[in-house]
Every structure is written in C-alpha cells, then in structure tokens.
Amino acid sequence: MSESSTEAIIIGHPDTFQPSDAASAPPVELRPSPPADWVEHIHLNGALYYSNPNRHIITPHDVNNAEILQAVLAAMDDHFVLVKKLRTWPERETWPRCLDNFDILEHVVSDVDSKSGPRIYHVSYEYQCIIHFDCGKPDTKLIQDWWRHLEEYPMHHTVLPKESELLFVSALTWGASERVFDRKDTTFPFTDRQCQRLVQVYEALKGQTIAPKEQMVAPILWHIARVMVEVEKARFRYKYGTTEARIYRDVAVPKPALAVRVLDAVLMLILFGAHLMYRKRLQSTRVKGVVYVPDFQSLMQSLVVEWADSNLLATVLVSANVAFLSVPGINGLQRTASLASSLFAMTSIVVGVHHVWQHRQKGSAEPEEAAKYLNHVKKFGEELDLTVTACFLSLPIVALLWSILSFTLAIGAFCIQDSDLRGEVLLAAIFGVMCICGCSIVLFFWHIWKASRHDEVEDNPNFKLGWEEPPSSSWREKFRKWKRRAGMKGKDRKAENEEGRSAEHV
Numbered sequence: 001m002s003e004s005s006t007e008a009i010i011i012g013h014p015d016t017f018q019p020s021d022a023a024s025a026p027p028v029e030l031r032p033s034p035p036a037d038w039v040e041h042i043h044l045n046g047a048l049y050y051s052n053p054n055r056h057i058i059t060p061h062d063v064n065n066a067e068i069l070q071a072v073l074a075a076m077d078d079h080f081v082l083v084k085k086l087r088t089w090p091e092r093e094t095w096p097r098c099l100d101n102f103d104i105l106e107h108v109v110s111d112v113d114s115k116s117g118p119r120i121y122h123v124s125y126e127y128q129c130i131i132h133f134d135c136g137k138p139d140t141k142l143i144q145d146w147w148r149h150l151e152e153y154p155m156h157h158t159v160l161p162k163e164s165e166l167l168f169v170s171a172l173t174w175g176a177s178e179r180v181f182d183r184k185d186t187t188f189p190f191t192d193r194q195c196q197r198l199v200q201v202y203e204a205l206k207g208q209t210i211a212p213k214e215q216m217v218a219p220i221l222w223h224i225a226r227v228m229v230e231v232e233k234a235r236f237r238y239k240y241g242t243t244e245a246r247i248y249r250d251v252a253v254p255k256p257a258l259a260v261r262v263l264d265a266v267l268m269l270i271l272f273g274a275h276l277m278y279r280k281r282l283q284s285t286r287v288k289g290v291v292y293v294p295d296f297q298s299l300m301q302s303l304v305v306e307w308a309d310s311n312l313l314a315t316v317l318v319s320a321n322v323a324f325l326s327v328p329g330i331n332g333l334q335r336t337a338s339l340a341s342s343l344f345a346m347t348s349i350v351v352g353v354h355h356v357w358q359h360r361q362k363g364s365a366e367p368e369e370a371a372k373y374l375n376h377v378k379k380f381g382e383e384l385d386l387t388v389t390a391c392f393l394s395l396p397i398v399a400l401l402w403s404i405l406s407f408t409l410a411i412g413a414f415c416i417q418d419s420d421l422r423g424e425v426l427l428a429a430i431f432g433v434m435c436i437c438g439c440s441i442v443l444f445f446w447h448i449w450k451a452s453r454h455d456e457v458e459d460n461p462n463f464k465l466g467w468e469e470p471p472s473s474s475w476r477e478k479f480r481k482w483k484r485r486a487g488m489k490g491k492d493r494k495a496e497n498e499e500g501r502s503a504e505h506v
Contacts, residue, residue, distance in 0.1 A: 032064050041155035044222055051156040058153050059109045072109050075118040079107075083133065096140050098124035098131060105131070108149070123149055125161045144232030150225035155218045168224040171231045172199060185248045187238045189230045191294050198227055237290075249292075253283045260383050271391065271398045279390035286374045286386070296370040300362040303393065307352040307359075310396045314348040317341060317403050324407075330414060337410035344403035352396035 034040045039051050049060045057076055063069040083102065098105075099122075106123040122131040123146065130141040130149060150161070175188035176195040190198065205220045238246040256264070267275055285296040321342040325335065362369065377385045415427050 035063055035069060038063050038069075039156065041153075043152075043155055044219060049153055049155075051153075053156075056104065056106050057109060058106060058156070059112075061110070061112060068112065071112040071118075075109055075112055075120065076107060079118075079120050079133075086133070086137075096127075096129070096131070096138060098127035098129055098140070099138060101126075108153070128162070142232070142236060144229055144236060147225045147228040147232055150221055151229055154222040154225060157217050157221055158214045160217055160221055160224075164221065164224055168202070168228060171228065175231075185251050187234050187247060187249045189234045190227075198223075249287075249290075251284075251287060253280075253287065254383075257383055260387065263384075263387065267391065271394055272401055274394035274397050274401070275387065275390040277390075278393045279386050282374065282386045282390055282393075285370070289382075291367065291371045291374055293365070293367050293370050296374070297363050297365055300359050300365065304356055304359055304363070307355050307396050310400050311349050311352040311356075314345040314352065314396075314400050314403065317345040317400070317407060318349070321345065321407060321410075324410060324414075327414075329417075330410075331417065334410045334413045334417070337406050337413065341403045341406035341410060344399045344406060348396045348399035348403060351399065355393070355396060 031040070034050060037052050037054050039053065041049050041051060043049065047060070048062070049058060050063045051058045055076070057072070059072050061068045061072055063072060102122070106125070107120065108123065109118055109120050111117075111119040120133075121141075123129075124131065128143055128146050130145045132139045132141060150164075172195055175186070175190055176192070176199070178186040178188055179192035179195060201223055202220070205216060205223060208216060234249075235241070238249065264273075264276065267273075281299055285292050285299055321338045324330070324338050325342075330338075362373070365373070374389075375385070377388050379385075380388055412427075412431070416424060419427065
C-alpha cells in the first residue's frame, strides 16, 4: 500500500493542522466570469447566487450555463407579459400599493427546471413585503418571508434596507428588557444570554474598521435578518400588531380528563405521586404542542442533578442495610424488610445511573431532539404520553422512597423486639410524634406553590388592572368556594320561596 493512501484526514482546531505538500494538493479550478450584466455572489454559508442589477433579477441558478440563463430570462419575460395584462384589469384598483412601482421591485426566479413551472416572487423594500402572483392575483406574504428573503440573498446589498436596523434594535430591546425582569413566560424567542451575544455580534460588525462599510452591509444584514426571522415567527403566533396581541406565551395546561385522574389515583399508591411532579415539569416544556427548548434544556440539567443525589442516598441505604443484616438476633420479618430495602436501593441506583447516562448530554439539546423526546410516546394521546414518560423518570426517586419505607419497617420491628411494656409505650409515642410531624409537613407544603395554570395569563380578569391573583388549588380554598356557592344557592332558594308565598297570599 502506498504511503499517500495511509495518511489520515484530521479534522480539528486550525492550530492542529499540519501544512501538506503543495505539489500533492489538487489544482484549483477558476470559475468563469458571469455573463454581461450579471454579478456572482457568494453567501456567508458558501452558497452561490446571481443578480442582474439592470433588470433587478436574482436567481440561485448558474447563469454561466447558456441554457439555464435563457430559461431564467424567458421565465421572467413571460411573467412580465402576464403582469402587464393583469394591470389592465378592473381589479387593478384593489391591488396592494407596493405594486404601484412594479418595475423597481426585486424579482427572484427559481425552480426553472421544475415540472410545475418556475417560481417567481417580487420583493418590495419600501413596504417590506413579498408578493406572489397566484391564480392571476397578487398575494402579499408575511413580513417573516421578507426577512427570510434577506437572510437567503443578502450579499448584493450595499445599503441596509429601510428601517431594518431600527426593527432589529427595537425587537432586541424589548426582549432583553423582558429577560432583565425575569419574565420567563414572555413570547420573545431568545434567552438573556442569546440577546447579549446577538447584540455583541451586531456591535462588532458595526464597529469594525478593517473593511469598507459597503462590504460590511451584507454580513450585518444577514445577521439582522436571521434574528428577525425567529422574532417574526413568535410574533405571528401571538398575533403581534393586532388587537388580540399577547405579551405572554401559552402557559395554560388543560385540566386532566377523568381517565387520567383515575390513573393518577392508582399510581399514587405505587409511585407516591412523584409522577405528578415530573409530569407538571414536562408539561411546562410542551404547551399546546409547542416545545420550549430553553425550558427543556433547563429541565434536563435539573433532572441529572436530582438523579445524582438519589444515587448517593441509595448507596448510603445499601450500606445501612448491609450493616443491619449483620446484627445478630434479627427475625425473619426484619431480615425480609431489610433485604427488600436493599433491592429497592439497588434498583434506584441502576435506574438512576441509566437515566444520568441518557440525559447528561441533553442539557444543550437541539429543538429536534427536544420535540422527539417529548413526543416519543405520542401514540398514547396528548393526555397520557407525558404521564407515561413521567412514570419512567420518577423511578429512581420512587424506588428510593420504597427503600426508605422498607428500612424504616425493619428498624421499627427491631426496636419493638424484646421490649417491655414501658419500652413499647415509649416507642409508640415516638412513632406517633413522627407520624404527626410527617403529616404536618405534608399538609403545610401541600399546594404551597402556585398551581399549574388552566387558563392563559391574559384571560385573567385582573391582568389588565396590573396585578394578578395566582391560581390556587388548595383544598381549603376549594372548600371555601364550595361553601360560598352553596350559601348563595341557599339564599336564592329562600328568596324564591318567599316570592312564591307572597304570590299565593295575594
């Protein structure tokens, strides 16, 4: 085998590259110059496209090929003839104003080799819109399509489009301000750290002095357009610029159906309700089918920490059970309870280690990974899929709780063994105090935190007054509401009876 065939290709940091023999490098092929009136542009991502400044045409096709060039020009000429005919129709008066100066619009031609015909649309920088001619009528697209066009074709610009910088700075100003006030439910799609980096990149591009300002317009425009595409997606979803605009994203979780509540009641006996906590956290990352990636990443990081802590506690329980089993004089019940505790602790360790391996790298999960994870068992339905996932996620904690209960049973049985009446009374009193303390702790922290929302923030009647009463699901509050309603109904019945008696008397 030759020496050249055994050389390895190393991909890494540029500092690790070694200079290769220039003679062995393949020759560089020089691209031909584009035809007259055409200019070749290389996108920041390496893609090529061509522009014709005289005719305001842009195309991603290789116009160096004579046949492709002829197809592009023919498609554009045919389209101009069609538009010219349409402009003579009576419906011309209802056309959008951006078509008044049709000749100065930017025209994009693509898919000239498609069986369905070429795709042509027009760009108005004055009105910031995209125009398609579908079925012989102009159709104005959303502004996010305009930003997407700028993201795809930024390199031929020497001047930033009208108000593009103002829109970019305004959007980031509002989003960064929301993040400063720690409003996690805002509709803005970027985190505080992302806002900082986006502003830093923008300021670095604006403040550089290496290249002429005209040459820096393209990267600045691409940076602005890429950010605004994501901003406009969120704005469109939450009806930005309308009377129904919302400043908070979807956070309401629908109330569980009867079947889910019955399943929760059954699982409470086995999982101690731990699955409810995990399901609530999963539901906060996927609301109404929309996955919030930053929240998902934060959840994965917190889960890994929890499982690491549970593994440590389970290891301590295994050691405690081993020490307990070596104590002489324990009976069969105590031994069985201690062995069960050891098995539960080992289960918690094994499942916890597995979960840590599976989720350790997902603290920086991509949107596709987060969506696939949350929709992994979507076949069970939107109400049950997260419940199934939550059950598996809660296994390390649940096994640890069962291990603690089993070990408590073993210790309790050992304490009662061979005790006289005074000892049994003392142990019973201590056990009663422990139960009272445990129940008090559970009742005190029962629904101490804000309950899950079942309606959106803006749907609250107090939202427009500047304050909002947090939703509560405390059993005491529910009992008070039920009592008030029952009292009101009783008063209504009493009033109706009195009116009926008065009518009979008359």
